[in-house]
Every structure is written in structure tokens, then in C-alpha cells.
Amino acid sequence: MNAEKRRQIFERLAAAIPEPTTELTHATxxxxLIAVVLSAQATDKGVNKATARLFPVANTPDAILALGEEGLKEYIKTINLxxxxxxxxIGLCRLLLEKHGGLVPRTRTELEALPGVGRKTANVILNTAFEQHTIAVDTHIFRVANRTRLAPGKTVLEVEKKLERTVPKKYFKDAHHLLILHGRYTCIARKPKCPVCPIADLCEYKDKTPAESFADAKQTPEST
Structure with a gap:
């Protein structure tokens, strides 16, 4: 895929998704950070339900430590793992207080040193909280990058590195959320919504969902 086609893809995604941001509810x-840690193998909707109960009671490292591990479980027990x-x-709250004055660090190395925080989580925090130009490749981005041929790769890290090299600078800050939201609502896993996709003519996916099949799918419960 050439640079001009990539530019057009992001231009159209930006027009279709004018306010690209995380769907995890947070104020700080x-x-x-807590919401992203909870979101592993869980839906944003499920995490938001849990944090809607948790954050009014405890939304600082001190407050969560005061709950204790068993107390915290009561608020998040609806979430996988x-x-x-x-x-x-509990471990990351302790480290935040001991090493960072209770503040979320702004470097990947410091973030990845926290319990439960890997490269993807660190990238989300750096991009969403601190507006750094990072791309956290989740299942949605991995699928979109490979399916469209925007940045094909066999591993998450390979896709991340290709996106870092090829995303137009104008769209780099928002690329993470543009691709996630496109994958979550349009370029979905089972039957992508190609007939209503804003980049269908630019996408290099060979097995696009035909219009008639998409129309039939919209009538079935499985598509919702």
C-alpha cells in the first residue's frame, strides 16, 4: 500500500470519526490506568459498569489501597480475571505511591514496571492520557491493519512498528483510536460492514462483504 492511499484512508476515517477517543470512562x-488494566479480556462496557461503582468510592492510589485486595474485588468481580x-x-497503587508520588508516570519503561501493565497498556496511557504519539495494537487494530493491508504483520509488535513508520504525521496522535473504533464498529471480525465502510474502495481486503449479504445479515439477530 502506498503513502497516498494511507493518507486517504486516515483522512476518511478522521472525517467519519470526528472525536476519536477511548470509550473507557475516566476523569484522570x-x-x-485502572480502567485499562481492568479491560484486558473484558469489554469497555463491562469495565465502565464496574468503575462507575468503584471510582466514586476510590479513585486514587491511597483510596484503593485502603479498600485492600478483598475490598477491591467486590467492586470488580463482574470482570474477567x-x-x-x-x-x-493493589501492587501498582503501592508502587505509584512509593516511587512516583502517587502520580501515573509518563514513560513506557516506568509504566511497564507496574504490575499488570504491558506494552499495549502503556501505549494506551501514553497516547490517551499524555497525548504521546504511540499506537497500542489490540485485536481490533491488528485485524484492521492486516485485513486492509494498511500495515500487515504476523505479530502485534510487527504491526505496531509498521504503523509507526507509515501513519501520516497529521493523523498519528489519533491513529490509535481511529483504527480501534473502525474495527469495533465497521471492520468487525465476523462479517465486516464493507457496504457502508468509508474506506471500502481503498481497502485491499479480497473477501469484502457483498451488499446483498450485508443486507441479509442486518435482518438476523447474529449481526447485532
Missing amino acids: PFEL YPSKARNI
Whole structure:
């Protein structure tokens, strides 16, 4: 895929998604960090339901430590893997207080040193909370990058590095959320919505969903 086609893809995605941002509810970098840790193998909707109960009670490292691991579990027990997530959150809160004055660090190395925080989570925090030009490749971005041939790669890191090299500078800050939201709502896994996709003519996916098949799919419960 050439540079001009990539530019057009991001231009159209930006027009279709005028306010690209995370769907995780948060008011501070710390709340975002907790929400992203909770979001692993869980839906944003499920995380938002849990944090809607948690954050009014505890939305600082001190307050969450005061809950304790068992107390925290009561607020997040509806989320997948909640026991290990509670343990990691207690650990990261302790480290934030011990090493960072209770503040969320602004470097990848410091973020990845926190329990439960890997490269993808660190990239989300750096991009969304601190507006750094990072791209966190989740399942949606990995699928979109490979399916469209925007940045094909066999691994998450390979896709991330290709996107870093090829995303037009004008769109780099928002590229992360543009691709996630496009993958979540249009370029979906089972039957991509090619007939209504704003970049269908630019996409190099060979097995696009035909219009008649898409129309039939919209009538079935499986498509919702």
C-alpha cells in the first residue's frame, strides 16, 4: 500500500470519526490506568459498569489501597480475571505511591514496571492520557491493519512498528483510536460492514462483504 492511499484512508476515517477517543470512562490518568488494566479480556462496557461503582468510592492510589485486595474485588468481580487484576492493581497503587508520588508516570519503561501493565497498556496511557504519539495494537487494530493491508504483520509488535513508520504525521496522535473504533464498529471480525465502510474502495481486503449479504445479515439477530 502506498503513502497516498494511507493518507486517504486516515483522512476518511478522521472525517467519519470526528472525536476519536477511548470509550473507557475516566476523569484522570490514574482512573484511565485502572480502567485499562481492568479491560484486558473484558469489554469497555463491562469495565465502565464496574468503575462507575468503584471510582466514586476510590479513585486514587491511597483510596484503593485502603479498600485492600478483598475490598477491591467486590467492586470488580463482574470482570474477567478479577482476582489477578485486583492483586495487580493493589501492587501498582503501592508502587505509584512509593516511587512516583502517587502520580501515573509518563514513560513506557516506568509504566511497564507496574504490575499488570504491558506494552499495549502503556501505549494506551501514553497516547490517551499524555497525548504521546504511540499506537497500542489490540485485536481490533491488528485485524484492521492486516485485513486492509494498511500495515500487515504476523505479530502485534510487527504491526505496531509498521504503523509507526507509515501513519501520516497529521493523523498519528489519533491513529490509535481511529483504527480501534473502525474495527469495533465497521471492520468487525465476523462479517465486516464493507457496504457502508468509508474506506471500502481503498481497502485491499479480497473477501469484502457483498451488499446483498450485508443486507441479509442486518435482518438476523447474529449481526447485532
